[in-house]
Amino acid sequence: MIEEVLADLRNQMQATIDSFKRDLAKIRTGRANPSILDSVRVDYYGSETPLNKLATVSVPDAQLLVVQPFDLGAIAQIDKAIRSADLGLSPVNDGKILRVPIPALTAERRKEFVKLLWKEAEKHKISARTHRRDANELLKELHDEKEVTDDDMRKAQESVQKMTDDATKKIDEIGKAKEEELLAV
Numbered sequence: 001m002i003e004e005v006l007a008d009l010r011n012q013m014q015a016t017i018d019s020f021k022r023d024l025a026k027i028r029t030g031r032a033n034p035s036i037l038d039s040v041r042v043d044y045y046g047s048e049t050p051l052n053k054l055a056t057v058s059v060p061d062a063q064l065l066v067v068q069p070f071d072l073g074a075i076a077q078i079d080k081a082i083r084s085a086d087l088g089l090s091p092v093n094d095g096k097i098l099r100v101p102i103p104a105l106t107a108e109r110r111k112e113f114v115k116l117l118w119k120e121a122e123k124h125k126i127s128a129r130t131h132r133r134d135a136n137e138l139l140k141e142l143h144d145e146k147e148v149t150d151d152d153m154r155k156a157q158e159s160v161q162k163m164t165d166d167a168t169k170k171i172d173e174i175g176k177a178k179e180e181e182l183l184a185v
Helices: 002-025 074-085 107-144 148-181
Strands: 039-046 047-050 055-061 066-069 098-101
Touching: 002 107, 002 148, 039 074, 066 074, 074 098, 107 148
Parallel strands: none
Antiparallel strands: 039 047, 055 066, 066 098
């Protein structure tokens, strides 16, 4: 029983870290990266479709993304979606492909992105602590039902706390690396 709770918690903590990595990929660093456009959703024949399902995104150089739609009829909707995605990007449409220049970040914009980064980090740390609370509640229920002993309960709670500490430490490490990348000119 305890092993199941701990295994489930381990999976939840890893999912939280993976989610943090995905969210950080959306924060641009001044260099072209196709993952910047991962959050873009395009109104394609009445349904919100992820951009990566409608086009290929390539990086010909460090300051440019090229979006090549599978269906040329959707190029206007893709252009509109990128502009309205609040990424600060303005695609250039030549009828066949979209060129998306990545503007250099100002010092002020870099600081805004760093604030956003740590806001995301805190949100994911809260998620990790919520998983810890849920796991501890499950362990308490098992203890109250006399399915685990006091010693096993204490050891399990220590394991839960260690997993939580490891997850928050990993989030901090990933955040610091991204901050260095953002502040590098």
